[in-house]
Amino acid sequence: MKITLIGSGNVAWLLGKALQQAGHDIVAVYSPTAAHREALAQVLPPAKAVDSLDLRATGAELFVIAVPDAAIASVAAAVRVPDGAIVVHTSGSQPLAALQGIAGARPGVFYPLQTFSKSKPVDFSTTPILIEAEDEQTLQALQALASTISKEVHQVDSLKRRQLHLAAVFACNFTNHLLGISRQLLQQAALPDTLLQPLIQETIAKAMQNHPFLVQTGPAVRHDQNVIEEHLRLLQDQPLYQQVYQLLTQSIQDHSQKR
Amino acid sequence: MKITLIGSGNVAWLLGKALQQAGHDIVAVYSPTAAHREALAQVLPPAKAVDSLDLRATGAELFVIAVPDAAIASVAAAVRVPDGAIVVHTSGSQPLAALQGIAGARPGVFYPLQTFSKSKPVDFSTTPILIEAEDEQTLQALQALASTISKEVHQVDSLKRRQLHLAAVFACNFTNHLLGISRQLLQQAALPDTLLQPLIQETIAKAMQNHPFLVQTGPAVRHDQNVIEEHLRLLQDQPLYQQVYQLLTQSIQDHSQKR
Ligand SMILES: NC(=O)c1ccc[n+]([C@@H]2O[C@H](COP(=O)([O-])OP(=O)(O)OC[C@H]3O[C@@H](n4cnc5c(N)ncnc54)[C@H](OP(=O)(O)O)[C@@H]3O)[C@@H](O)[C@H]2O)c1
Ligand SMILES: NC(=O)c1ccc[n+]([C@@H]2O[C@H](COP(=O)([O-])OP(=O)(O)OC[C@H]3O[C@@H](n4cnc5c(N)ncnc54)[C@H](OP(=O)(O)O)[C@@H]3O)[C@@H](O)[C@H]2O)c1
Numbered sequence: 040m041k042i043t044l045i046g047s048g049n050v051a052w053l054l055g056k057a058l059q060q061a062g063h064d065i066v067a068v069y070s071p072t073a074a075h076r077e078a079l080a081q082v083l084p085p086a087k088a089v090d091s092l093d094l095r096a097t098g099a100e101l102f103v104i105a106v107p108d109a110a111i112a113s114v115a116a117a118v119r120v121p122d123g124a125i126v127v128h129t130s131g132s133q134p135l136a137a138l139q140g141i142a143g144a145r146p147g148v149f150y151p152l153q154t155f156s157k158s159k160p161v162d163f164s165t166t167p168i169l170i171e172a173e174d175e176q177t178l179q180a181l182q183a184l185a186s187t188i189s190k191e192v193h194q195v196d197s198l199k200r201r202q203l204h205l206a207a208v209f210a211c212n213f214t215n216h217l218l219g220i221s222r223q224l225l226q227q228a229a230l231p232d233t234l235l236q237p238l239i240q241e242t243i244a245k246a247m248q249n250h251p252f253l254v255q256t257g258p259a260v261r262h263d264q265n266v267i268e269e270h271l272r273l274l275q276d277q278p279l280y281q282q283v284y285q286l287l288t289q290s291i292q293d294h295s296q297k298r
Numbered sequence: 299m300k301i302t303l304i305g306s307g308n309v310a311w312l313l314g315k316a317l318q319q320a321g322h323d324i325v326a327v328y329s330p331t332a333a334h335r336e337a338l339a340q341v342l343p344p345a346k347a348v349d350s351l352d353l354r355a356t357g358a359e360l361f362v363i364a365v366p367d368a369a370i371a372s373v374a375a376a377v378r379v380p381d382g383a384i385v386v387h388t389s390g391s392q393p394l395a396a397l398q399g400i401a402g403a404r405p406g407v408f409y410p411l412q413t414f415s416k417s418k419p420v421d422f423s424t425t426p427i428l429i430e431a432e433d434e435q436t437l438q439a440l441q442a443l444a445s446t447i448s449k450e451v452h453q454v455d456s457l458k459r460r461q462l463h464l465a466a467v468f469a470c471n472f473t474n475h476l477l478g479i480s481r482q483l484l485q486q487a488a489l490p491d492t493l494l495q496p497l498i499q500e501t502i503a504k505a506m507q508n509h510p511f512l513v514q515t516g517p518a519v520r521h522d523q524n525v526i527e528e529h530l531r532l533l534q535d536q537p538l539y540q541q542v543y544q545l546l547t548q549s550i551q552d553h554s555q556k557r
Contacts, residue, residue: 132517132525152493154500154515167493195489202487203494205529210480210494211501212516213546214473218502219510219553221469228461230454234411234426235462235469236506241413242470243477243502247495251478256413257471258391266391270464279549286545287472290538294478 040184043067043097044086045114046105047079049155050129054105055083057163061187067097093119101184103149104128104138111137120144125177132204134197135171147172147181150200151189154211167191169200220280252294259291299443302326302356303345304373305364306338308414309388313364314342316422320446326356352378360443362408363387363397370396379403384436391463393456394430406431406440409459410448413470426450428459479539511553518550 040063044051047070059065065086070076073090080088087097092114094102102120104111108130115138120126122143130137131150138146148171153161168185170192172178178194185192195203218239222232245254258266267288274281299322303310306329318324324342328351329335339347346356351373353361361379363370367389374397379385381402389396390409397405407430412420427444429451431437437453444451454462477498481491504513517525526547533540 153497154504165496167496193490193493199487199489201528202483202532203489204525205532206480206483206487206489207494207497208516208518208529208543209476209483210498212514212518212550213476213542214498215501215505215510215514216518216546216550216553217468217472217476218505219514220549221465222510224461224465224468228458228465230458230462230465231452234452235466237424237426238412238466239469239473239502239506242474243498245413246474246477247498251474251481255471255474255478257467259467259471259475266463269460270467273461273464279545279552283472283545283549284467286538286542287475290479290542291471291475293538294475 040064040101041066041099042101042103043069043089043094043099044079044083044103044105045069045092045094045118046103047072047075048105048107049157050105050151051103052079052082052157053155053161053163054103054129054151055079055086057161057188058184059083063184063187066099067094069094092117095119095121100124101180102126102144108133115139115141125172125180127181131169131200131207134201135173136197145172145174145177147177148197148200149181149185150195152203152207163188164190167193169193169195169203171196171200217283220283255291255295257291259288260295262292299323299360300325300358301360301362302328302348302353302358303338303362303364304328304351304353304377305362306331306334307364307366308416309364309410310362311338311341311416312414312420312422313362313388313410314338314345316420316447317443318342322443322446325358326353328353351376354378354380359383360439361385361403367392374398374400384431384439386440390428390459390466393460394432395456404431404433404436406436407456407459408440408444409454411462411466422447423449426452428452428454428462430455430459476542479542514550514554516550518547519554521551 042063042065044055055065065083067087067089068076068080069089076088080086104114106114111128126141126144127147127149135148150169152167166189168189170181301324303314314324324345326346326348327335327339328348335347339345363373365373370387385400385403386406386408394407409428411426425448427448429440
């Protein structure tokens with residue numbers, strides 16, 4: 040497929056490379072900052088850096104909007120594409136409707152479910168790609184495209200993508216925060232930062248192989264009130280962490296009772 | 299070293315094998331259930347299965363108490379060992395003082411910081427071993443022993459071990475629960491259980507390479523109030539999860555403000 044990239048950040052950079060490696064033609068790169076669009080165009084030859092959102096002359100059939108979520112609406116309002124072109128965004132949290140009103144375009148979503156940093160290569164073949172479109176023909180075009188870079192392509196509508204995003208907040212954002220609290224507690228005790236890493240890795244591996252609720256361990260699920268009270272005492276100068284400890288203990292216990 | 303194991307569960311089984319492979323002699327195995335002590339003694343030849351806690355005749359210099367935390371006190375009260383023998387427990391949550399009052403014994407802690415299941419082999423060489431004792435000579439004996447199976451040996455006193463345990467509750471027990479909630483939310487949305495696994499793995503890998511607070515992502519740290527409110531609406535039938543969402547969001551925001 041002939042593809043134009045809108046944006047030159049983490050996603051444009053890595054997805055652009057993956058699409059090119061799969062044999063697609065990246066014909067143009069638009070991005071507000073000249074140095075950024077030129078740098079990306081240079082690594083994706085023969086892509087041209089372009090400085091206008093009127094992209095009708097780029098010769099592309101597909102336009103990938105990979106800009107911050109908050110900028111998608113303004114790009115959608117300003118962009119011009121040839122009649123019948125497919126225009127997708129790459130966001131997990133924005134609905135398909137965010138691309139309504141691009142004249143002549145067939146809107147779609149092409150969401151790679153992974154966290155990207157320009158500097159770190161990604162294995163796209165195992166990265167789930169979630170696609171959505173208004174009509175069957177567009178959906179099939181996106182399915183065919185996604186299948187050239189990933190073995191895991193799913194059709195997921197906007198409501199389900201929102202539920203998925205909520206699940207990701209628990210599994211990734213909140214989990215990361217707990218790992219941060221844990222690291223801080225190790226530092227407060229003058230223990231090495233890395234001490235818990237083998238245990239964390241094993242915990243995650245177990246939670247992947249089983250339903251996490253079935254392999255829950257620790258004082259909460261054992262209703263070990265002595266240990267729980269001692270832990271709350273150790274947290275007495277950190278009232279917010281104390282509240283987090285209490286609420287998660289309650290949630291674990293609530294869950295184990297229901298089983 | 300000549301070693302007697304007390305208990306024949308997950309830790310006795312895996313630690314016993316690791317110690318034997320490192321060249322130590324497991325001379326005897328005590329455990330209340332005959333079938334269990336015999337099964338373990340059989341895989342650790344020439345270890346004998348013994349049915350009494352009077353272990354003075356086993357010929358061991360070191361006795362490893364690997365029984366449930368709640369049973370350590372009763373084993374310590376009943377066990378008989380030769381004068382000057384080292385007796386350790388393997389618990390992360392029990393103090394050294396739990397072994398006070400074993401006549402003639404030098405008490406110690408030998409805590410392998412990992413989660414064990416009898417059926418799953420463990421790489422002891424990367425498993426931190428936390429040791430504690432009352433006197434320098436015992437400490438050195440435990441240090442030497444631990445070094446024969448692991449590259450990561452740390453002297454950690456009972457208070458610090460308690461703080462470590464608290465940190466592990468956040469990093470492992472609570473994290474596992476959040477992964478369970480996330481899995482449940484995927485199921486409620488009829489999405490595949492495994493969809494988030496690549497993202498989770500990458501999130502954990504990032505949190506290991508950096509301080510997690512510095513790589514925090516998601517609607518909380520972005521103060522994206524629209525998304526937060528939408529997520530709370532999606533959770534309206536699960537009030538406890540709603541509370542968890544609110545409190546962790548608050549904790550993340552509290553933290554990012556302090557930076
Ligand atoms: N990063 C991830 O892990 C990830 C994963 C999956 C999906 N996504 C989604 O992918 C999209 C892009 O994310 P990203 O991480 O690649 O973002 P990013 O690295 O911040 O890059 C954003 C790009 O958008 C451009 N841009 C910023 N404001 C703009 C505006 N008002 N109009 C036009 N262009 C604008 C920037 O241009 P200049 O550099 O030229 O100034 C930049 O090249 C978002 O929808 C995000 O939710 C991200
Ligand atoms: N499992 C882990 O991941 C892990 C990790 C680090 C440290 N630890 C610590 O290691 C210790 C043992 O844990 P584990 O997982 O190996 O336990 P486990 O698998 O439940 O095994 C406990 C063993 O203790 C014996 N036992 C039970 N009650 C007893 C009593 N009243 N008197 C004497 N023996 C008794 C049992 O004997 P029978 O089978 O013969 O009935 C069993 O062999 C605990 O202190 C734990 O905190 C465990």
